[in-house]
Amino acid sequence: MPKWKLVTEFTFDSAHFIKDYDGSCGRMHGHTYKVRVEATSSKLHPSQYCPHPIMVADFRSLRWAKQDMTKGGLDHSVLNEVLPEGYETTAEMIAQYIYEETKKRVPDDVRLKVVVSETPNSWVEYEGD
Ligand SMILES: Nc1nc2c(c(=O)[nH]1)N=C([C@H](O)[C@H](O)COP(=O)(O)OP(=O)(O)OP(=O)(O)O)CN2
Numbered sequence: 459m460p461k462w463k464l465v466t467e468f469t470f471d472s473a474h475f476i477k478d479y480d481g482s483c484g485r486m487h488g489h490t491y492k493v494r495v496e497a498t499s500s501k502l503h504p505s506q507y508c509p510h511p512i513m514v515a516d517f518r519s520l521r522w523a524k525q526d527m528t529k530g531g532l533d534h535s536v537l538n539e540v541l542p543e544g545y546e547t548t549a550e551m552i553a554q555y556i557y558e559e560t561k562k563r564v565p566d567d568v569r570l571k572v573v574v575s576e577t578p579n580s581w582v583e584y585e586g587d
């Protein structure tokens with residue numbers, strides 16, 4: 459079946475430490491996290507901002523995490539304080555969190571993949587079934 463794949467990339471700056479980590483990552487430090495979100499669907503939909511069925515998902519819905527922490531995003535936050543109970547601040551769990559929050563903001567049939575990198579050399583990919 460024909461389908462569309464949207465891709466958007468953004469960064470946010472946050473501080474974190476990894477709980478009980480034996481090494482420098484256990485101390486508070488910061489990253490410019492780079493995030494890539496891919497959204498795939500064979501259908502087009504309206505969005506929160508547009509009433510016509512002309513988008514897989516609104517790019518604005520895919521880029522929420524880029525917003526300042528005071529506006530609901532992750533930018534300039536301390537991740538250990540803003541991630542909900544049960545999440546640690548590894549790139550794996552940050553990607554999972556962004557995936558789960560983005561899923562709530564897009565139509566049900568849209569498949570997502572979220573890629574998070576803390577450094578240019580290492581990244582994590584997370585996608586649904
Ligand atoms: N599987 C994971 N391993 C590590 C994570 C992670 O999220 N998932 N995170 C860290 C730390 O956050 C750390 O800040 C990153 O450490 P490191 O990769 O050593 O970063 P460097 O900038 O020192 O890496 P370079 O090799 O110098 O680019 C650790 N592990």
Ligand SMILES: [Zn+2]
Pocket residue numbers: 474483487488489576
């Ligand atoms: Zn780190």
